[in-house]
Amino acid sequence: MDKQMKLHYMNRIDEKLSDLPWFVTEFIDSRKRKLSPTTLLNYCHDYIIFFDWLVAEHFTTASRKDIGLASLETLTIRDVENFLSFLEYKLGNTKLTINRKLSALKSLFDYLQNKAETSDLKPYIQRNVMAKMELNAIKESQETMANRIEGKILREDDFESFRQFVAYDFGEMNKENKRIYNFHQFNRERDTAIISLILGSGLRLSEVAGINLEDIDLNKALVRVIRKGNKEQYVYFSKQALLDIESYLQIRESRYVPDKLESSLFIAAPIGRKGKNRRLTQRSIEKLVEKYAAAFGKPTLTVHSLRHSFATRYHLENNDVPRLRNQLGHSSIQTTMIYTHLTDEEMRKAVNNMDR
Template sequence: MASESQQQHYKKLKLLLKELPWYVEEYIDHKRRKLSAASLLNYCHDYKIFFNWIVSEQLFTDEPKNIPLDLLEKLTVQQVEGFLYALEYELNNKEITVNRKLSALKSLFNYLQNIAETKDLKPYIQRNVMAKIEFNEIKESMETIANKMEGKILLGDEYERFRRFVAHDYGETIQDNKKRQNFYKLNQERDIAIISLILGSGLRLSELVNLDLDDIDFSKYSARVIRKGNKEQYVFFSKIAMDDLQEYLKIREKRYHVDKNNKALFVAAPMGPKGKSRRLTARSIEKMIEKYAKAFGKPALSVHKLRHSFATRYHSEINDVPKLRRQLGHSSIQTTMIYTHIRNDDLRSAVDKMDIPKE
């Protein structure tokens, strides 16, 4: 069963596809079983930029959704390079972002040339210009990326200090603001549970948002998540994260007036005339982290930076890249290797070394 977040993505996807050529919808249907709704939506945003560019360059004089297949077949290498140039220098996309958009286009064009067939069993396009386009070489080394990341994540004793700050010390910084004090007290257990879970597992924001009560295995200290590509996986988390989560669950139903049919793990306080609690949104979690990070004196912290913080500490304790790759859900081990280049002097107390109780 699709989560609320996935359902919202599919609604947005359906609307966006109306602005794109028919063969894009066919391609998306082909990919629907293999990719998440969020990934498909990102692909379509990339395609919209590309097809709008074709119209803006007057390569086609009608609406983008009417661009025919034969136009794609006739695009030159120089024209596609011009599009990539516009992405980087006019839209200020980073090289890695340009590569991602190019990858999306390569996948679409490959489908049109090598997978899709007409009634006569012929490919939709004979010539695939995207096959001739090379990806940008990413100039930054792993060391450079790691060094940039290092100042924006939690290292050493900051890891536990930030958790304790959210759990206790933040309240002291807002003593003069009764409204903020009340809001903090209302959500204190929930907020620390969220932060502990990210710091104790490295979950992505989307994975955290979509967690249901039934996804938590309390005996194995693990959570069932749907990773990129709609892959189901059980992700382990630390004992501290479990302790904080159980403290939140003690007050979840009564404090948030949770309907018994609401299985969302993290919920927001009731709002509106009906007064029903609802699943906490991704943006709400982002804003919550931003609030605590700023008060802590490390405003660059974000949900993703907390995930990086977990990965850095895990590597310093466990020093097992394949296991870390699986824990983070990386498709490429090269992405995981970045954490081997980050210095971390705190080798004493990490994620309980992912200690799992014996059954």
């Protein structure tokens, strides 16, 4: 993540913290050196949901910002179980999402009990109810995970069909709607390059959004990305992705008219007369993928499922798990092994075809 993107996230974090209790600000500040800005921003969102629930359920008469430490110490296990039920049944959160929110609360409460100290060297809270809470048990075999993912990815000819749809067919489909048609004509090279890059490299959403012009090596079809854990890596992308990126770069300056200091690869057009170009955010990229996926007739397609699509195709054609692991930036080879299960059906068909 470059300095501009990091500053953007830190500003958003500060906005959220301005309406959260003082001790949350202190906790977030203590984690800025160790956790990514996106993780800290997610923490802030989770805390807002939790403290708003405390207010709505009358655990306190204070506003969200003015909730005190005493309100946290009096919470019971039953109270927290009710909050987790609220997340699941009222907000529709999955067990994985609930685990993430509970982990954020556990980290906060652990800080208040075991790390933060008052002026007389006592912990902020004596009683930590979150320490008694257990995460949801979620056990999925690699085969189960593969089956869950299987219906949400692109297969074989779908790769080029989807790319062609983004580049041309979406515009033709909406020719009668001038606003949508003109917007697509303006952005189609950029959007095609984004889709093609993900399908041709398996990059994560954050990695695509964070690419700068100087990170791209067109001669070697390589892109420099910052992976999880702040690790720098150079990742190969496909020839088709290279062609689409080159097409986008040919019109980037003339069409988007970026400032001289604008280093982001993928940018949005300025809004208004005095508007400035800005880096496409992760959410903007998610939304454009969702838009094309729904129109293409595969509404379950996401940036992440495009990454899965690349990995499945790579494994089917190369059968090289260690190299795939490196390409995807997985810390554990067990994570990569899921794609061996995803391609079982293709392998079966290939063996059967030998009898023809």
